[in-house]
Amino acid sequence: MRTRGTDIQFPPRLRLSRVPTPIELLAQPPEPFEEAGVEIFIKRDDLTGGAMSGNKVRKLDFLLADALAQECDTVLTCGDVASNHCRTATLAAAQLGMRTHLILRGERPGVADGNLFLSLLAGASVEYLSPSDYARRDEVLAEAADRLASEGRRPYVIPEGGSNPLGCFGYLNCAREIAWQSDHLGYQFTHVVCASGSGGTQAGLMLGAQTYLPEVEVIGINVSSRGDVLHERIRQLLELWAREFQPEVESDQTPIALINDYVGDGYGCTTAEEFRLIRTLARRTGLILDPIYTGRAFRGLVEEVRRGRFKPGSHLLFVHTGGLAGLFPHREVLLAHDPREELP
Numbered sequence: 001m002r003t004r005g006t007d008i009q010f011p012p013r014l015r016l017s018r019v020p021t022p023i024e025l026l027a028q029p030p031e032p033f034e035e036a037g038v039e040i041f042i043k044r045d046d047l048t049g050g051a052m053s054g055n056k057v058r059k060l061d062f063l064l065a066d067a068l069a070q071e072c073d074t075v076l077t078c079g080d081v082a083s084n085h086c087r088t089a090t091l092a093a094a095q096l097g098m099r100t101h102l103i104l105r106g107e108r109p110g111v112a113d114g115n116l117f118l119s120l121l122a123g124a125s126v127e128y129l130s131p132s133d134y135a136r137r138d139e140v141l142a143e144a145a146d147r148l149a150s151e152g153r154r155p156y157v158i159p160e161g162g163s164n165p166l167g168c169f170g171y172l173n174c175a176r177e178i179a180w181q182s183d184h185l186g187y188q189f190t191h192v193v194c195a196s197g198s199g200g201t202q203a204g205l206m207l208g209a210q211t212y213l214p215e216v217e218v219i220g221i222n223v224s225s226r227g228d229v230l231h232e233r234i235r236q237l238l239e240l241w242a243r244e245f246q247p248e249v250e251s252d253q254t255p256i257a258l259i260n261d262y263v264g265d266g267y268g269c270t271t272a273e274e275f276r277l278i279r280t281l282a283r284r285t286g287l288i289l290d291p292i293y294t295g296r297a298f299r300g301l302v303e304e305v306r307r308g309r310f311k312p313g314s315h316l317l318f319v320h321t322g323g324l325a326g327l328f329p330h331r332e333v334l335l336a337h338d339p340r341e342e343l344p
């Protein structure tokens with residue numbers, strides 16, 4: 001799909017996200033970057049807000065503008081028990097005077113921690129589904145929407161991760177922001193890299209890059225799904241976006257750069273190496289990655305640099321998509337003594 005800059009009509013948006021977010025050179029990066037002659041910058045989308053921070057806020061800027069335009073009063077969405085998206089949606093809805101109902105994958109934990117704690121604190125009502133029931137989440141969302149409507153509420157349904165064509169505008173807009181920052185602050189990136197879960201962040205960046213950053217390759221690092229499944233999801237998002245927002249533009253087949261080598265045992269099964277990298281980066285650089293998305297994606301990026309994927313002189317921009325609250329349930333393992341840990 002080819003977007004054309006001047007032709008992109010941005011839909012109405014709210015200003016929930018604190019943007020533009022800074023771009024910073026990562027001082028003291030892990031050794032492979034220096035050895036490969038590759039510079040690594042961080043797009044600090046972990047700073048899109050306080051408790052309501054991370055990549056999802058950018059999508060909600062557009063999605064909740066639509067919800068308000070439709071005079072909805074309840075946000076209805078879904079995700080894992082540890083979902084950043086559900087936490088962000090709940091806090092955003094509260095700020096707008098709306099209620100939230102969440103369909104969550106997993107069991108009700110004995111103690112609500114991390115993202116779930118924040119969602120409950122901000123007043124979300126919650127239904128817990130087993131992983132097999134969660135597989136039919138879109139139907140469950142539709143049933144919940146009918147139920148809420150029969151109770152006199154006006155629900156606004158947001159799919160998992162806020163990843164639908166309208167949500168893609170969040171990262172399309174972020175690509176425009178990166179292009180502006182490149183022009184005005186003198187950066188030149190060769191690659192933009194992000195964690196890819198439900199695919200909307202990568203799809204949005206790809207759509208935006210086609211117009212605003214045509215020389216830049218957007219790379220997603222799959223953190224959870226089967227590679228072919230996520231690839232297909234992203235392809236569908238690109239296609240649906242084009243059909244809905246630029247039907248007159250000829251499609252173009254930009255390949256989807258998705259790295260699937262770091263999924264390991266799947267969503268949320270953080271490896272010892274990922275935990276170690278999170279600790280090392282926190283100690284060396286003050287940058288806090290999360291165990292599910294950014295920790296996995298950054299560890300994958302380090303490995304790709306080590307494997308020689310990027311030519312010397314490459315300038316990489318890693319989009320730090322947030323997820324801080326997801327760290328807290330892992331406090332014990334993160335603070336456990338690790339003899340291989342390199343102290344600053």
Ligand SMILES: Cc1ncc(COP(=O)(O)O)c(C=O)c1O
Pocket residue numbers: 054055083084085161163195196197198199200201202290293294321322323
């Ligand atoms: C912190 C964080 N990073 C990255 C992602 C992946 O974004 P997407 O679902 O748009 O692929 C998510 C999704 O939940 C997230 O919470």
